[in-house]
Amino acid sequence: MDRKKGIVLLSGGLDSATVIAIADQMGFATYALSFDYGQRHSGEIDAAKNIAKISRAAEHVVAKIDLRIFGNSALTSDIAVPRGRTEKEFESGIPITYVPARNTIFLSFALAWAEVLESSDIFIGVNALDYSGYPDCRPEFIKSFQEMANLATKASVEGKTKITIHAPLLNMTKAQIIKKGLELGVDYSKTLTCYDPDENNFSCGTCDSCILRLKGFRENGISDPIRYK
Amino acid sequence: MDRKKGIVLLSGGLDSATVIAIADQMGFATYALSFDYGQRHSGEIDAAKNIAKISRAAEHVVAKIDLRIFGNSALTSDIAVPRGRTEKEFESGIPITYVPARNTIFLSFALAWAEVLESSDIFIGVNALDYSGYPDCRPEFIKSFQEMANLATKASVEGKTKITIHAPLLNMTKAQIIKKGLELGVDYSKTLTCYDPDENNFSCGTCDSCILRLKGFRENGISDPIRYK
Numbered sequence: 044m045d046r047k048k049g050i051v052l053l054s055g056g057l058d059s060a061t062v063i064a065i066a067d068q069m070g071f072a073t074y075a076l077s078f079d080y081g082q083r084h085s086g087e088i089d090a091a092k093n094i095a096k097i098s099r100a101a102e103h104v105v106a107k108i109d110l111r112i113f114g115n116s117a118l119t120s121d122i123a124v125p126r127g128r129t130e131k132e133f134e135s136g137i138p139i140t141y142v143p144a145r146n147t148i149f150l151s152f153a154l155a156w157a158e159v160l161e162s163s164d165i166f167i168g169v170n171a172l173d174y175s176g177y178p179d180c181r182p183e184f185i186k187s188f189q190e191m192a193n194l195a196t197k198a199s200v201e202g203k204t205k206i207t208i209h210a211p212l213l214n215m216t217k218a219q220i221i222k223k224g225l226e227l228g229v230d231y232s233k234t235l236t237c238y239d240p241d242e243n244n245f246s247c248g249t250c251d252s253c254i255l256r257l258k259g260f261r262e263n264g265i266s267d268p269i270r271y272k
Numbered sequence: 273m274d275r276k277k278g279i280v281l282l283s284g285g286l287d288s289a290t291v292i293a294i295a296d297q298m299g300f301a302t303y304a305l306s307f308d309y310g311q312r313h314s315g316e317i318d319a320a321k322n323i324a325k326i327s328r329a330a331e332h333v334v335a336k337i338d339l340r341i342f343g344n345s346a347l348t349s350d351i352a353v354p355r356g357r358t359e360k361e362f363e364s365g366i367p368i369t370y371v372p373a374r375n376t377i378f379l380s381f382a383l384a385w386a387e388v389l390e391s392s393d394i395f396i397g398v399n400a401l402d403y404s405g406y407p408d409c410r411p412e413f414i415k416s417f418q419e420m421a422n423l424a425t426k427a428s429v430e431g432k433t434k435i436t437i438h439a440p441l442l443n444m445t446k447a448q449i450i451k452k453g454l455e456l457g458v459d460y461s462k463t464l465t466c467y468d469p470d471e472n473n474f475s476c477g478t479c480d481s482c483i484l485r486l487k488g489f490r491e492n493g494i495s496d497p498i499r500y501k
Contacts, residue, residue: 142384144383147380148381151376155374159342178423178425181423192376195408197370
């Protein structure tokens with residue numbers, strides 16, 4: 044029997060690399076979707092291509108959309124990425140690395156592809172524990188998007204499919220995510236998490252994303268296989 | 273006092289030209305957003321530029337996104353546009369001109385821009401009476417998108433703004449829309465509605481979109497100012 048099709052949002056980072064392994068283990072044929080959206084850390088697109096390949100994704104599409112037309116995020120404009128923030132600072136509000144409505148846009152594209160493939164399952168690696176407080180990573184957002192998605196498509200109107208947004212990492216710490224991924228054989232040396240890597244794709248080690256990642260490996264008592272400056 | 277900012281999805285067609293006039297009349301400074309999404313009727317982008325200009329939009333952005341990567345619609349792939357459908361056929365299901373999740377994607381981009389501009393108002397010209405039965409033109413979809421939007425953004429989490437999705441044409445017939453637009457001084461000769469115009473941007477007169485448009489003018493007892501083949 045053919046495997047069910049699942050769309051997986053694949054950024055090239057640690058979380059989404061774990062999610063595609065989880066979707067595969069759940070028995071889905073994975074259709075990976077990445078975005079070239081004008082991010083400064085565009086090296087993550089190469090990472091996503093590598094991960095899609097080694098994860099045996101049935102297909103990998105990189106959608107080109109330009110979120111720089113709106114600007115206003117450290118990831119898409121000339122605003123500096125914050126460095127060396129403490130745990131207290133993590134809790135002090137949404138940082139400037141937040142990209143307005145990014146997950147809403149990414150999930151909308153995933154929904155379009157799901158409809159074309161007649162898939163009813165979309166996977167996203169959002170995480171609401173060790174995260175930067177982004178609004179579109181919270182469980183209430185994911186739940187609400189799913190409700191909207193089930194009113195948005197032809198298949199939903201015709202009663203054929205019911206879209207499920209899977210967010211398997213939602214309630215996991217970064218350490219738990221890494222542990223799960225290692226069990227599933229994820230090769231984290233192929234992932235790129237840093238918001239602002241150098242020209243050799245060496246990670247900075249001081250942005251929020253690096254801080255959370257390094258903490259996760261430390262808590263597992265192992266070293267991170269990627270290269271830092 | 274500065275006028276409130278309103279994002280207006282502007283396709284270049286009759287409906288969105290009416291909506292931008294309504295938003296302007298309501299007192300909004302209008303920020304028009306159009307999409308170059310690989311549609312076969314790309315002449316509508318030029319129409320949108322013209323309309324934004326004569327409507328005194330504060331700004332007009334054309335976002336380039338390629339929906340052809342997913343295909344599966346007569347508007348974005350080599351599938352033929354249906355011709356000369358009867359009213360009975362209009363009621364028989366969702367036609368092949370439906371673009372998967374298009375309004376979800378368009379509204380997501382509008383949401384991103386609204387967040388950057390600190391606007392809480394988004395306008396869309398969907399219409400659930402004289403329409404083609406698209407799922408993402410129905411009131412329940414619009415309502416659900418609005419709920420999701422209010423969980424998706426930084427401003428919503430911080431309790432600063434509450435997003436409203438305005439769909440002023442939702443319960444109007446095409447004839448009522450045209451009547452309203454004429455009262456507001458909309459120049460319909462600048463709009464392009466046809467799904468498949470020729471190389472001179474002459475409309476076909478037989479696609480669903482043309483059929484509904486012509487009916488609307490006929491019911492107002494006036495002739496449509498655009499050119500047909």
